[in-house]
Amino acid sequence: MAQFIGKATEYLKFGSVNLFAPPKAEDCGTNQLFCQPTEQGDNITFQFLAAETVNLVADGGFPDGSHNSICGIESWCGQGWSILNNKATHLIGNTQRLKQLSVFTTGNYYRVTVTITDMTAGFILPLHGLNLTNIIENGTYTYHIIWTPVNGDFRFSVGSAFDGAVSNLSVVQIATAADYTVEIFNVETGLTIDTVPPAAITGSTENNVITVDFNWTNDVTVTNGCREIRVFLQGGSVGDPGNILEDTFETNQGWGTFGGVTIPSAVQSMAFVFTGDFINAAFISLLEVGVEYTVTYDVVGYVSGEVTLKVGNTLGTTRNGNGTFTETLICTVNGQLVFLFADVAGVGNLGVDNVIVSKLGNFDGQSECFDLQDAHDCTFLWVWSNENRWRSYDYSVITGGAILTFQHKLRVTCNFRGAKYPSKRNIGEDSAGRKSMDYSDMRKTKLLDIYFAPEYIHDAIAAFFMQDNRTINGKSYIMDDEYEPSAPNDSRVLFKDLMNATIEIEETSQPNQINRNE
Structure with missing residues (x-):
């Protein structure tokens, strides 16, 4: 089992679920002032960047003395190569491979980065054994690969005319969706209620984004109450296992x-x-x-x-x-x-x-608490996505060759209160003093009160209005102004760490209410 100690799982912020690495500051329960509302039938969706190992290649910086023509003596081996000044240079006319023994394990997912310099002729193929394109130009190249050969050696194949050098090689194993388990935890009893099915946890073959998308009713069997989501990683984010x-x-x-x-x-x-x-x-x-x-x-x-x-x-x-x-x-x-x-x-x-x-039972990440009920008063379901990506989120989820669109889904305690009708008017007047409406434009906006919630909820709401696609209870809305919730106020005592907001929004598509006199 890999030790994912190079880079811990990174739980992405500004999303519909707020996760973080343990220890958690405070569990939800009877003393919790805020518990994120969610309903049976809702989908819970979130993404994170998978953990990584340290560089698995020995002497990837190609220090002097790290090469021998005979394998098993130094880190690198192969005739017709020399290592000097932190790069491995190929001897023209030679076709022997530069290699390092036992780097890869069949079936694992890796990110490989290598720099090619000093090349004016020929070609080089890193990752011999995979069906990749020959490199014919200098540059830094990055590959996300699943290692399929039985032979786990790292091998550079070259044409005899290749006159360049390789440097700055790194190979890191990236945790896959299969390395993660997501469980629903009952805070009141301290027991796990159910485990999210593996099909609801997917990973991309082009990066290290893991996507979780499950339904409270269809995918797990969880009774109402205060619930948390816990993410477990085989191999641990700081060791093996955890x-x-x-x-x-x-x-x-x-x-x-x-x-x-x-x-x-x-x-x-x-x-x-x-x-x-x-x-x-x-x-x-x-x-x-x-x-x-x-x-x-x-x-x-x-x-x-x-x-x-x-x-x-x-x-x-x-x-x-x-x-x-x-x-x-x-x-x-x-x-x-x-x-x-x-x-x-x-x-x-x-x-x-x-x-x-x-x-004991160490977990890699934990969510804020969820108040799971059949229904909540005064809550709307906010759903948003982007055409491609926003910040570190990759919204194009590649699963089994199909490209799906990832959506954040957040239930927010809020309610509409009244409406406004902002308008523009151009009034004309003729020589006789008669006035007329030359141009008018009117839009209908709504006032939306957002109830007291912690900062991470307001982070998500602010991100909502930055996306290409946004709906509240199935309708698309847009906001012209900046999103500015109230500041936390110590005088509120119980609610001192919570913020509320009132925003003015309008439906994205409205009937044309422009009047013109030509």
Whole structure:
């Protein structure tokens, strides 16, 4: 399983669902002043940018000394190539491939970027094994590919006349829709209610945009109440799977030590040698009180003594021999992860290595709360999309060769209040003093009151009016003015962090109400 530790999942803002990476500031529940309204039968739609690995190519910058004509000695191999000044240059007349062993895994999705320079003749084909077009000009090239060959080597194929060089190569694996799971969480019970079907989670083959589109009634079975959406990623956004710490102790990542404990030691582990100290321990602050954690660690180089894991103030099992151990404990009192060492009969000599810490049931992203009901009073369904893309959103969702249009769908507590009739008039007057209407233009606008809501709802409303296609309860509207909700007001106490707005909008298509006297 890939470790998507190069770039975490990026949850796109200004959309109909507000997601963010944990920890969440506050769960919805009885003390929640705002819970996003949604109704049985509504579609929930959102997008995010998939997580990525680090660069999987060793020496993609082509440092001096990273090449050997024989494979398996240096990062790069192949006769007729030389690496100097951070680029691999081809020897004219040679047709041997430049390659690196075991970069790709069959079936995985990758983004490959490479720069070609100094070329005046010939051609080069990166990603030998795929049906790609030969490169015949200098430049930087980016490919989004699914690796289909069984051979996982990265190979550059060239014509004998190629006189250029390659540099700045990166290969990152991108998480696919199949790597993500979306669950509906019951805040009141702390349990998962249902899982969104895989067919409702789609990814593009041209970028790393993941689209989720499911219906409360047709795709999941979820009863009314306060609900949250949680997104899980295989491989985790910060480790595998969802690890918050992976430490092999080549350096000290922030541990404090007491007594005979040293980090790093000569053997690159957390080492303990008893020298008579009363307290022998290593500790690091990274946990949350009340959260359950799984900790895996190795006891290595055991000679004598013992070690005990402590999560906050919760003690684990004492270990007195080499091995790999896994413990699941709830953090209490404080947020420290501690290894307590002790001697046995005045002798202690052992080490701890390969520490991995993850939250139990850790998730990659979480939504604000939803108030799911059969119906809500005074709510309208706002739907918007763009012809192609807006900001980081790609609205052209490519699924199974078909291009679909992604739509944001947001239920907003609001209501129309009255109407206005802005108009223009040109009044003419003849020589006898008789006045006439030479030109008049009238439009009908409506006042829409938007009830108190947090900033992320107003972000989405502002984005709504920037799109090519916009409907409120099925009708298309447009707004001439800037969208300016009220400022948060501490004097409102309970609603101090919420904002409301009154806006003037008009239907996009209205009957022609222009009068002219020719």
